[in-house]
Amino acid sequence: MFFRTTLLLLSMSTAAIADEGSAHLAAVDKQANAPTDTWFKFSATTQEAGKAPRVMGFEVQNKGTKRLVKFDAPSDMKGTRVLVLSRQQMWVYLPAYKKVRRVASHVKQQGFMGTMYSDEDMSTTHYSDAYDASTASEDEASITLSLKPKPGAQSGYAGLEMVLRRDLMLPSEIRFFNATGQHIKTETRPEYDCAESVCTPKIMKMIDHTRGDAFTVLEAKERRVNQGVSDGLFSVRNLERGR
Amino acid sequence: MIAPMGLLALVSFPSASAAEIDAAGFFESDFRLRLEDVPAGAWHSPAGVNKGFERFDNTIGGRVSAFSGDWTVTVEGEIRARAQPSAQSLPELSSRQGVETLQWRLDEATLELWDAGIDGFDLKIGHQVVQWGVGDQFNPTNTLNAENLEDPTKFGEQLPNTMIRGDYALSPMWTLSGVFVPIFQPAALPESASIGMAFVDRMPVLENDVRRDLQAKLQLGDELGYPTILHNTEVQMPRPTLGNASGMVRLGGAIGMTDVALSWYTGRTDMPVAVSNHTTLRNSPTCHPERTTDCIKGYLLTDADLAFPRMHVGGLNAAGELSALGGLGWRVEAALVLPQRTTIAITNEDLDMGGVVQPAGELDYGLSGERPEVVSSQPYAKWTVGLDYTIGPAVYVNAQWAHGMADEFGAGDFLQPDYVTRSGGADWEMRRLRQGDYLVLGADISLGRMVLRLFSITDLTGYVLEERGANSGDVSTSRFSPFSKRGFSGVVYPELMFDLGDGLDLSIGTVQLLGQTHTKFGDPAAGGDIAFTKANYTF
Numbered sequence: 001m002f003f004r005t006t007l008l009l010l011s012m013s014t015a016a017i018a019d020e021g022s023a024h025l026a027a028v029d030k031q032a033n034a035p036t037d038t039w040f041k042f043s044a045t046t047q048e049a050g051k052a053p054r055v056m057g058f059e060v061q062n063k064g065t066k067r068l069v070k071f072d073a074p075s076d077m078k079g080t081r082v083l084v085l086s087r088q089q090m091w092v093y094l095p096a097y098k099k100v101r102r103v104a105s106h107v108k109q110q111g112f113m114g115t116m117y118s119d120e121d122m123s124t125t126h127y128s129d130a131y132d133a134s135t136a137s138e139d140e141a142s143i144t145l146s147l148k149p150k151p152g153a154q155s156g157y158a159g160l161e162m163v164l165r166r167d168l169m170l171p172s173e174i175r176f177f178n179a180t181g182q183h184i185k186t187e188t189r190p191e192y193d194c195a196e197s198v199c200t201p202k203i204m205k206m207i208d209h210t211r212g213d214a215f216t217v218l219e220a221k222e223r224r225v226n227q228g229v230s231d232g233l234f235s236v237r238n239l240e241r242g243r
Numbered sequence: 244m245i246a247p248m249g250l251l252a253l254v255s256f257p258s259a260s261a262a263e264i265d266a267a268g269f270f271e272s273d274f275r276l277r278l279e280d281v282p283a284g285a286w287h288s289p290a291g292v293n294k295g296f297e298r299f300d301n302t303i304g305g306r307v308s309a310f311s312g313d314w315t316v317t318v319e320g321e322i323r324a325r326a327q328p329s330a331q332s333l334p335e336l337s338s339r340q341g342v343e344t345l346q347w348r349l350d351e352a353t354l355e356l357w358d359a360g361i362d363g364f365d366l367k368i369g370h371q372v373v374q375w376g377v378g379d380q381f382n383p384t385n386t387l388n389a390e391n392l393e394d395p396t397k398f399g400e401q402l403p404n405t406m407i408r409g410d411y412a413l414s415p416m417w418t419l420s421g422v423f424v425p426i427f428q429p430a431a432l433p434e435s436a437s438i439g440m441a442f443v444d445r446m447p448v449l450e451n452d453v454r455r456d457l458q459a460k461l462q463l464g465d466e467l468g469y470p471t472i473l474h475n476t477e478v479q480m481p482r483p484t485l486g487n488a489s490g491m492v493r494l495g496g497a498i499g500m501t502d503v504a505l506s507w508y509t510g511r512t513d514m515p516v517a518v519s520n521h522t523t524l525r526n527s528p529t530c531h532p533e534r535t536t537d538c539i540k541g542y543l544l545t546d547a548d549l550a551f552p553r554m555h556v557g558g559l560n561a562a563g564e565l566s567a568l569g570g571l572g573w574r575v576e577a578a579l580v581l582p583q584r585t586t587i588a589i590t591n592e593d594l595d596m597g598g599v600v601q602p603a604g605e606l607d608y609g610l611s612g613e614r615p616e617v618v619s620s621q622p623y624a625k626w627t628v629g630l631d632y633t634i635g636p637a638v639y640v641n642a643q644w645a646h647g648m649a650d651e652f653g654a655g656d657f658l659q660p661d662y663v664t665r666s667g668g669a670d671w672e673m674r675r676l677r678q679g680d681y682l683v684l685g686a687d688i689s690l691g692r693m694v695l696r697l698f699s700i701t702d703l704t705g706y707v708l709e710e711r712g713a714n715s716g717d718v719s720t721s722r723f724s725p726f727s728k729r730g731f732s733g734v735v736y737p738e739l740m741f742d743l744g745d746g747l748d749l750s751i752g753t754v755q756l757l758g759q760t761h762t763k764f765g766d767p768a769a770g771g772d773i774a775f776t777k778a779n780y781t782f
Contacts, residue, residue, distance in 0.1 A: 048691075051691070051692060052744050054744070074745070074746055074781075075267060075746040075781035075782050076746050076748065076781045078267050078781070079267065088500055089497075089500065097374065098372055098374045099374045101377075101562075102377075102502050102562050102563070102564075102572075104563075104564035104570050104571065104572030104573075104631065105564055105566070105569075105570030106564070106569055106570035106571060106572060106631075106632050106633045107570075107572075107633045107639070111636065154566065154570070211636075231415055232363075232412065232415055234415065235412065235415040235416065235418075236416070236418070236495075236496075236497075237365070237410060237412050237418045241315075241355065241357075241365065
């Protein structure tokens with residue numbers, strides 16, 4: 001009887017933690033996607049051991065799960081554009097070939113345009129759609145969530161640890177793990193821009209521990225929110241014309 | 244018609260000074276060596292090329308776009324300096340153009356109007372390339388622009404042409420497009436294509452009896468001391484009339500996780516087909532400079548007219564991924580081609596070859612008054628089926644089965660066999676299915692700041708030797724598999740690319756063409772093996 005009660009309490013407690021974690025993750029998604037739409041001008045600097053830094057410039061227009069990325073630097077990538085409609089729907093326009101091509105998910109674990117961010121990292125806008133969350137730990141300033149891929153969800157990661165800032169309910173750090181439990185990547189978001197009651201990351205840094213801690217720093221140089229962009233902007237037709 | 248429309252549109256909008264300007268440019272230096280001699284033609288009419296410098300081109304180019312709220316104007320072009328002077332005479336040496344060879348190319352000059360009159364309707368007018376088709380470089384449904392086969396290292400590139408393109412967004416995912424091409428444009432062939440003129444035994448005639456009779460006549464001329472050479476070719480360009488315009492409609496979008504498009508093209512093939520052949524005799528006794536007993540009395544000179552038959556092409560494109568196989572990417576591009584039946588007229592002047600006389604007139608084909616076909620009206624299919632996959636962070640692999648290449652026109656494949664003659668004699672012909680099958684394998688291997696690109700094409704078609712009995716006329720056939728010495732043909736194209744940063748790339752590579760001279764890639768007209776280095780700076 002004692003054991004049954006203990007087990008019952010334990011399972012209730014675990015369920016409560018999971019429910020709490022899911023609620024926290026839902027709150028993150030809500031906060032991260034609070035604006036109707038956002039636009040950023042990013043500078044991305046990638047540094048690998050023994051190599052000169054590689055600097056890219058691009059603009060990102062976001063709305064819900066949709067994202068349109070346009071590169072303007074370096075010169076050999078200028079004109080390259082990427083459309084993301086969901087985690088499974090991604091297209092790239094290659095100016096050298098004047099052609100739009102669907103991106104299959106096998107490439108999504110490769111670095112997004114040579115950065116330490118994978119295509120999957122770039123296309124994930126709602127973590128709750130892909131991951132179940134439970135609360136791993138919490139203190140006065142932060143909450144750490146443990147994320148596992150939902151059954152049937154396609155993910156290149158076996159698990160994530162997401163450290164949330166309590167004041168913003170937005171991530172300050174995300175740790176990525178592979179199927180063997182190895183900690184393979186870490187993303188930090190040390191600074192948020194909270195103008196107009198909307199908080200967005202000012203700086204993001206992704207470190208790939210499997211590549212000698214090579215990293216990419218994304219710095220938001222400019223941002224606009226709630227411009228009222230239409231859904232029609234996020235179309236393959238628009239990707240091709242690059243408007 | 245187009246220019247006034249473009250001017251009207253320009254004056255109707257704010258001046259370009261109010262527009263946002265976007266510009267990019269490049270410099271490319273391209274140095275190539277031909278690694279071995281490419282012999283072709285007989286001693287009295289050599290047509291091959293020697294090893295040595297194949298090209299040393301230096302090119303600057305750029306693209307400028309002016310964007311405004313509802314329109315974009317784009318101009319893209321390049322100037323190429325070729326190391327080889329074009330001067331062929333003393334007066335031409337007095338002209339700088341004859342000594343310094345400069346080529347201008349306009350890759351795009353377009354006006355785009357967004358939401359032109361109707362919300363969701365876009366119009367793009369001008370000199371442009373419309374790139375459709377999910378296949379990599381092998382795009383049988385992408386027939387709007389002519390092939391640019393001038394440079395084998397840029398296989399799959401297409402020539403811009405003047406077009407009017409309209410796109411109407413039915414929904415965010417589905418677009419109905421139409422393209423009108425007023426003026427026909429033929430494919431640009433490689434410089435080495437003229438070597439193919441040496442192979443007069445590649446008879447295009449479909450009717451076996453007629454073709455074999457022509458092979459026998461060719462051989463007889465040789466034996467009588469009058470070899471046949473292709474003297475002149477004239478291209479019959481379609482006149483610029485509405486009836487000769489071409490166009491395509493296309494409906495493209497996605498069903499679930501699969502991109503789908505259906506298209507219909509009506510126009511012409513961009514590859515020339517022989518439609519007439521006229522032979523004259525020139526007495527010109529000549530002996531081999533070293534083998535003095537090896538002499539000819541003269542030539543049978545053939546003048547050929549080339550035309551571009553009409554065709555309709557129904558197209559299906561689909562691309563997606565197989566989740567069960569780790570997101571393996573797949574794509575299918577299939578075309579059903581309905582070609583115009585095309586015949587050839589074979590005529591000659593009086594041919595008196597030392598008493599053996601062929602009177603002037605048109606050949607009696609023995610076809611009840613009909614001329615022989617060079618293209619039948621039989622519909623046929625072309626397709627590309629491709630898979631691609633990424634292995635780890637550094638290796639990308641791509642495999643395609645291409646059924647029919649851009650230069651293959653007319654029915655004849657493993658589904659409905661019909662053959663094209665690759666070489667022949669009085670009583671034999673080496674032949675091959677008209678539409679070949681090719682295994683295309685590619686891989687990009689990232690090596691830090693270097694990328695090793697491996698590309699290969701293997702001809703899987705095989706060859707057939709048809710031999711006729713001297714008296715019975717019975718035909719026996721011997722088949723050569725694609726992996727036999729006489730049936731093998733392929734391309735190996737490795738390239739090592741260095742990213743030196745700040746927009747500067749260097750590459751070094753080679754294109755190796757494998758196979759005997761009757762094969763697809765061993766053909767001397769393909770230009771032989773080359774090695775190249777390229778430097779490219781973008782800004």
